[in-house]
Amino acid sequence: MSKPLRFGIIGLGNIGQVHIDCFSECKNVDLVAGCDENTQRLDRLPKSAARFSDYDQMINSGKIDAVLIAVPHYQHVPMSIAAIERGIHVLCEKPIAVSVSEARRLNAVAKKHPKVKFGIMYQQRTDATYAKLRELIHSGELGEISRITWIVTDWFRTNAYYGSGGWRATWKGEGGGVLINQCPHNLDLLQWITGLMPSRITAVGFIGKTHPIEVEDEISAILEYPNGAIGHFMTTTGEAPGTNRLEIAGDRGKFVLEGGKLHFTRTTQSISELNRTTNQSFPTIECWEIDIPVIGKANDRAALLQNFINHVNDDTPLIAPGIEGVRGLEIGNAMVMSALKRQPVNLPINGEEFDEFLEEMGRTYGGRKTIETREAAVNMAASAR
Numbered sequence: 001m002s003k004p005l006r007f008g009i010i011g012l013g014n015i016g017q018v019h020i021d022c023f024s025e026c027k028n029v030d031l032v033a034g035c036d037e038n039t040q041r042l043d044r045l046p047k048s049a050a051r052f053s054d055y056d057q058m059i060n061s062g063k064i065d066a067v068l069i070a071v072p073h074y075q076h077v078p079m080s081i082a083a084i085e086r087g088i089h090v091l092c093e094k095p096i097a098v099s100v101s102e103a104r105r106l107n108a109v110a111k112k113h114p115k116v117k118f119g120i121m122y123q124q125r126t127d128a129t130y131a132k133l134r135e136l137i138h139s140g141e142l143g144e145i146s147r148i149t150w151i152v153t154d155w156f157r158t159n160a161y162y163g164s165g166g167w168r169a170t171w172k173g174e175g176g177g178v179l180i181n182q183c184p185h186n187l188d189l190l191q192w193i194t195g196l197m198p199s200r201i202t203a204v205g206f207i208g209k210t211h212p213i214e215v216e217d218e219i220s221a222i223l224e225y226p227n228g229a230i231g232h233f234m235t236t237t238g239e240a241p242g243t244n245r246l247e248i249a250g251d252r253g254k255f256v257l258e259g260g261k262l263h264f265t266r267t268t269q270s271i272s273e274l275n276r277t278t279n280q281s282f283p284t285i286e287c288w289e290i291d292i293p294v295i296g297k298a299n300d301r302a303a304l305l306q307n308f309i310n311h312v313n314d315d316t317p318l319i320a321p322g323i324e325g326v327r328g329l330e331i332g333n334a335m336v337m338s339a340l341k342r343q344p345v346n347l348p349i350n351g352e353e354f355d356e357f358l359e360e361m362g363r364t365y366g367g368r369k370t371i372e373t374r375e376a377a378v379n380m381a382a383s384a385r
């Protein structure tokens, strides 16, 4: 058996601590080093691990084969590139980047180093319910997809959360709000489950609609797909109790995933064919109501980490390749730009245009914390045109 993979971790904050525990659940790996610029947090590491306050020193130390990057988003790209160029395998936290241009730059570097493994911490891809839904859709059970509707309003956050300061909910610190912080998993799953990328997005959204923050806290988007399918994505951090309901309709019925339960209303015939061939105006649609049994865990970080370790050790296929991080990110970039510029955005999006938009948002709204009324939120979004 090969020697355990020597892993280091950069960033020992909220999620870094959780990852430390995940390492103890995994096989064929040793957490041998950790890095945080806040040196008090180095105490969170196991006693045997080497400690660094400078990530470059850890990457160049010769002590690690792979690194898990768990620092705020803007540093994901420079740290991933630094590690990949030194031949260190990278498992990076979501989002892979803040802007699509940065994610594309990272992907170009990763492609130049095919022997260096590159993954993203999209642990929700290990969720057995999402994986089952994807499997059924990809096997053709649903036929051609006609509608995808995801209400994700269960991301409620309070003013106290936003008031805890730091890099969160600022254009400078994280480059956006609910789409870049809370929704990256949903935006990835949207494209991963369906296998579809939208070609155009039209969104409505608000900066600080329900919280005194400078970034967006509510977005509703309409997604147009090349095959004519339509999507709806609704999210906010201001609603409670929220809803998390995903509906995917197609030629052979409809999947509904809500409350951890996956239900399939399966038509006994193709709806498009029935439409073409029947002479009845109001036919009864015969359906089977199926509760899809799902075996397995939800949202398993250790499983994603183990998959990455196995991928490095023996080329086990990656559940979440790093280069796929750009896909959900691009959908989120398009939504926020469409909402705040109040105009539709075509995909693939123009990376430079998004970067200019991001700069403009920082210049215009950076540091503003006093948006308190709905009316002010509407005016701010309108003035961003």
Ligand SMILES: NC(=O)c1ccc[n+]([C@@H]2O[C@H](COP(=O)([O-])OP(=O)(O)OC[C@H]3O[C@@H](n4cnc5c(N)ncnc54)[C@H](O)[C@@H]3O)[C@@H](O)[C@H]2O)c1
Residues within 6 Å of the ligand: 010, 011, 012, 013, 014, 015, 016, 035, 036, 037, 038, 041, 053, 054, 055, 070, 071, 072, 073, 075, 093, 094, 095, 121, 122, 123, 166, 181
């Ligand atoms: N996959 C998930 O479900 C999930 C969950 C939570 C957070 N995240 C992601 O993880 C990242 C970190 O989030 P968090 O909540 O842990 O943030 P955090 O602020 O709690 O922790 C970040 C840590 O990084 C350290 N750090 C910052 N810059 C550094 C540098 N240059 N060198 C060394 N250390 C540095 C900070 O001192 C801090 O300890 C974010 O990108 C977030 O989106 C992912």
